[in-house]
Amino acid sequence: MRILIVEDEPKMASYLHKGLTEASYTVDIADNGKDGLFLALHENFDLIVLDVMLPELGGFEVLKRLRAQKQTPVLLLTARDTVDDKVEGLELGADDYLSKPFAYAEFLARIRSLLRRAPRGTRDVLTIADLEVDLIRRRVRRGETRIDLTAQEFALLQLLAERQGEVLTRTFITSQIWDMNFDSDTNVVDVAVKRVRAKIDNSFDKKLLHTVRGMGYVLEDRS
Template sequence: MKILVVDDDPNILQLVNIQLSQAGYTVLKAVDGMEALALVEKDIPDLAVVDVMMPKMDGYTLTRELRALADIPVLLLTAKGELEDKEKGFLAGADDYVVKPFEPKELLFRVNAILRRYDKAVDVFIQAGPMTINRQSYEVSVGKKVLLIPLKEFELLSVLASRPNQVFARELLLERVWGFDYEGDEQTLSVHIKRIRDKLATLTEKVTIATVRGVGYKLEVSP
């Protein structure tokens, strides 16, 4: 998934870029509203993270433009926390906001929550090599072989399969599958990954889950 980040502060732009990139997103960067709109004309993102106070075009105006152009969901970054400013953001069409200074993890939680509401994470049918995932019937199949697996394992496999060969950070997977308020440890994720690996092995040798040390996991598809 692609996320457009628009901020005239290079430090904030780089911070958000690093956080989202490490979580597995592709980041498009712009320093003002005009540059952002030029990027969107070439490549429509799944979500935009927009600073409110910018030269040439403020975040409220850019939000209205983005919503009119392609109904792109928007998360506003603002240095102000007053009710009036929040109201202006929501009236402009923003989906949520984060007040500066913010914790990078909070930004990631809110980005994921918006994408989940817009159902941007996965399609009904996901194809990864010979494997098909049906999110309506909750079936994982290769040819005539069909797997029915527990819900959390299914959701985890669906996220990984939505972007084959893309690394998903452990924190992102926990948030996507268990929710941002999950208070358990990462061992739960490791156990679920092992169970999915064991089941995939009975289905096909061409789809595997690789561990990326220190980061997370990715689903690999071999010819």
């Protein structure tokens, strides 16, 4: 996996580069916000470690401009640790926030946690057969047909598309989409899947959203 570190302190950048490289990650470094933003937008990274206090372009501005085009996971790493700073960073789209000084073990644990949670790759459009899910514009198409989804339906389809080919249990889906655990006998997932299936499958010959009896649901091309 490839990680971008945007950090203007040479010793800190070298320290993080050494540790992450030893942990088998591929690491790139930018020492100012302008170069960091350019790399983030024009290269594919699995995660970005972003300092807030940067020359040429501040970290918050880098994050704001990045989020307008990409959803690459971002860990803010900074000495600015006030509640207001944390809130601002998270509201701009940061995935996590770690204040300096920090223990490297905690830093690495947060990196691994973000990478586990992140979608596979950093593609802006997910494709399964003739189904296209545009994550940036939040649009869905099957062939030439535009499909309108509610916010919740889109979130469910995005989850299935990001993990295409994997059977997702109802418990997992509820934890990801509704951020809570429902009773096992609830039909909330079944109802949501039924609505999405009606829109992306029912009018098309090739079916993509499948029920795996006793297990859950999977989005895949079985042709």
